Amino acid sequence: xxxxxxxxxxxxxxxxxxxxxxxxxxxxxxxxxxxxxxxxxxxxxxxxxxxxxxxxxxxxxxxxxxxxxxxxxxxxxxxxxxxxxxxxxxxxxxxxxxxxxxxxxxxxxxxxxxxxxxxxxxxxxxxxxxxxxxxxxxxxxxxxxxxxxxxxxxxxxxxxxxxxxxxxxxxxxxxxxxxxxxxxxxxxxxxxxxxxxxxxxxxxxxxxx
Numbered sequence: 001x002x003x004x005x006x007x008x009x010x011x012x013x014x015x016x017x018x019x020x021x022x023x024x025x026x027x028x029x030x031x032x033x034x035x036x037x038x039x040x041x042x043x044x045x046x047x048x049x050x051x052x053x054x055x056x057x058x059x060x061x062x063x064x065x066x067x068x069x070x071x072x073x074x075x076x077x078x079x080x081x082x083x084x085x086x087x088x089x090x091x092x093x094x095x096x097x098x099x100x101x102x103x104x105x106x107x108x109x110x111x112x113x114x115x116x117x118x119x120x121x122x123x124x125x126x127x128x129x130x131x132x133x134x135x136x137x138x139x140x141x142x143x144x145x146x147x148x149x150x151x152x153x154x155x156x157x158x159x160x161x162x163x164x165x166x167x168x169x170x171x172x173x174x175x176x177x178x179x180x181x182x183x184x185x186x187x188x189x190x191x192x193x194x195x196x197x198x199x200x201x202x203x204x205x206x207x208x209x
Contacts, residue, residue, distance in 0.1 A: 029078075032071050033209060036080035043142040056138045059090035076195030077202065078209040085192055086141065086153055090134040097127030100160070104130055107163030118155035150200035154193045161189035 043055050058064055067087055074081035093100045105125045108116045120136075122129040133156065140149035168182035202208035 032074045032080035035070050052142050059087045060094050082199035093131050093134050101127045101130045103163035106166045107159035110162050110166050115155040115158045147200040147203045150196045154196040157189045157193035161186045
C-alpha cells in the first residue's frame with residue numbers, strides 16, 4: 001500500500017538533540033511521524049530477516065526506552081501511535097507471561113466472537129505462545145499487511161479485556177483493590193482494541209498520519 005507522507009530529512013545529531021528537547025509546538029509530533037514512517041519504509045523495503053527480528057526485538061530490550069521517548073505520546077491516529085501500542089502489548093506480555101497467558105485463556109473461554117480465531121494464539125495457550133503471538137503481530141507490521149496486523153492486535157486486546165474482566169469478577173469477593181485494578185486493565189485493553197481497529201481503517205484508506 002502506498003501513502004503520501006513526510007520523508008525523513010537527515011540532520012546532524014545536534015539538530016536532533018534540539019528537536020527532542022525543544023518547546024517548539026509540533027516538533028515532537030513531526031519527529032515521531034518521520035521516524036515511524038522511515039522505520040516502516042526501510043524494513044518493509046529490505047530483504048534481510050535479521051533486520052525484521054531486530055526491530056521486533058526492540059520490545060524486549062533496552063531499545064524500547066528510545067522508542068517510548070519518540071512515540072509514546074502520539075495518538076492512535078498516527079503510525080507512531082499504533083506502533084507504540086503494539087510494542088507496549090509485547091512488553092506487557094514479557095513482564096508477566098504467566099499472568100498474561102492466564103488472562104488470555106480466560107478471555108477465550110468467555111468470548112462469543114471470532115476474536116480468539118483472529119488473534120490466533122497457538123494452542124495450548126502458554127506464556128511462550130502468547131509472547132510469540134505478540135512477536136508475530138509485530139512481524140506482520142513489517143513483512144505483511146499492516147492493516148491485518150492491527151486487526152489481529154485489536155482482537156488480541158478484546159480477548160485480553162474479557163479475561164481481565166473475568167478475573168475481576170472472581171476477585172470481587174476476595175480483594176476489592178485487585179478487582180478494581182483488573183477492571184481498569186480491562187478498560188485499557190478495550191480502548192487499545194478500538195484504537196488499533198481505527199488504525200487499521202486509517203491505514204487502508206490512507207489517512208494514518
